Amino acid sequence: MGRWEPNASGRLSEAAMELYVERGFEQTTVAEIAQRAGLTARTFFRYFADKREVLFAGSAILEEHLIAALESTPASASPMEAVAAALDAAATMLGQRREFSRRRQSVIAANAELRERELIKMASLSGALAAGLRRRGVADSDASLAAEAGIAVFRVAFERWVGEPTDRGLATIMRESLEQLKALTAAS
Amino acid sequence: MGRWEPNASGRLSEAAMELYVERGFEQTTVAEIAQRAGLTARTFFRYFADKREVLFAGSAILEEHLIAALESTPASASPMEAVAAALDAAATMLGQRREFSRRRQSVIAANAELRERELIKMASLSGALAAGLRRRGVADSDASLAAEAGIAVFRVAFERWVGEPTDRGLATIMRESLEQLKALTAAS
Structure with a gap:
């Protein structure tokens, strides 16, 4: 050594x-x-196992944070409230690293293999959230839908946060995107 | 030849x-x-280019059906109504092939590389839906959110349809899942 x-x-x-x-x-x-x-x-x-690992080492920690937040939400919280609490925790973790996140995003966007890897990580995050919700007693399809919706909000909010010239925090943009999803589905 | x-x-x-x-x-x-x-x-x-292609040849046709349905929706339809119309078209196309869909799903679930390929196809479908919504004048983040929510509904409904011992059609289950998503987001 x-x-x-x-x-x-x-x-x-x-x-x-x-x-x-x-x-x-x-x-x-x-x-x-x-x-x-x-x-x-x-x-x-x-x-790091390889040069790709530098970009994805944070994903496992992110998943841990999300699940810990989900689990510490009161049992009375609705599935989407629990998901929102998990997203808040993600925002707190990522929010301090905007410049790193912005550069990481541009590197991943430029490479097909990395984009696929990121999709897989996001699917894993969604699966972990759904499993966490099922442990809270949420029915199977509700758990999957709430988790997928949460990840959709996460992705759209994250892209706005790294892409827009804004001083607003990631948590604020996530909450806004969740409200936006609510308005979109209400009008269907 | x-x-x-x-x-x-x-x-x-x-x-x-x-x-x-x-x-x-x-x-x-x-x-x-x-x-x-x-x-x-x-x-x-x-x-077919290779043995994997047998499983994914339908994805391009599915995307065409979805986009054609989205584009023939009246301009007055809300983003999620347009997405719902696209999902109806998908249900009509896939609905007649339940046994094929069921076997395809089990083959894909058993193989990591195929699962990744399926994720990529779903992401491509979501991107195509979002692009279609933007062409209808839907704002950027609304288009992404509605498309991602639509794909979430599609996936959850599809899994229920191939997994449950049910005679109900895919279109019915998709509409139900969309209502379920609406109820979930309303309670957040």
Whole structure:
């Protein structure tokens, strides 16, 4: 093992994101990421399985946050209220990393394989939310619909947040998008 | 070119689905599919690029049906009413093929690569619906939300339809699921 480096994981993420934006994801090597961060490739592999992992390491933590929030919602909350609480937790976690999120989004949008990976992560998030709702006693199809609707709100709100020149927080935009979905479905 | 075979495409689809259910998707070869259909591998490749294509050839036609239905909805229809009309058209197309749909679903559920491919097709369908709504003058985020909500309804209703021992039609279950989504979002 090499010597301990302060905040190696954060420096590697930062360096990777810079290079992905500058050169494109495919054109960037792990050696270049490590060099930009002032670390070795060996250190890189202590934190990430590969260069794709830098972009998706946060997804598992995001899922944990969402599910923990869902589970701490009072039993009296409706399925969509519980989902909204989970989205609030996601907004709190991601909200502090707008610049990172914005760059990550542009890197993923530019690469078909990464877009597919992101779809899979979102489907996994939806499945975890639905399972969490079923554990709260919500019926099967209600749980699936509420979870899918929640992920739809999450995606649309997230894209607006990273895409718009706005100072408004992600949580505010998520709540707005949920209201928007409510208005859309009411008019059908 | 070999001689013309009546309904070769349908016979190949049928034979492929039988083998995928019996042996699993990965264990089935194109040669076996052709043999089961009483045709040659050469004929198979005249209709399908590969054995995966048998499962997804319908997706492009489904997208065309959905978009055509969306576009023929009166301009006065709300975004979700237009989406509901598109879902009705999907139900009409898929509704006659319940047994095929049921087997296809079980084959896809058993294979990670096929599940990912299905996710991508669903995302493409959602993107096409959103683009269709924007062409009707629906604002960007409303179009995305309505399309994603529509696909959520489609997926949940489709799973109920193939999974439940029911004589009810897919269109009926889709309308019910849309009402269910309306009730869920209203209670948030």
